[in-house]
Amino acid sequence: MNISEETFLVNLGIHVRQLREKRGLSQQGLADDCNIDKSQIARLEVAKVNTGIKTLFKIANALGIEPKELLDFHSK
Template sequence: MDLKEVMARNLRRIRHDENLTQEELADRAGLSMRYVGAIERGDVSASVTVLGQIAEALGIEPGELLKNTSAPK
């Protein structure tokens, strides 16, 4: 699994855990809802700047979005 997919999975899980919509997260992070959706789908790679904005909006460390927690294959 590549980092884009790892981030997409973690972002979606953490956002759901926080009971936030994509729109609410986008507003908090200063991003467009479409861009947040594209990141969650793994359609685009987020820059380190955007990674930081999202992490700050979620109140987490940026590395939490990049941790691969799936079982090794």
């Protein structure tokens, strides 16, 4: 797989949003569960931030999934 960093971040954001919505969570709800600012979730979902591993770990835990599942998406 050879995709650009920007494409990767866009796809990650889309995937996080889909997982969040599937669980019926708002951005604020997910942020509260992760103990991070809502703007961090919003920026992640629209590929405006290259977030860290710790944040991805918190998001995965809040969504009840393994961290590797956050990266399990198909390039578009």
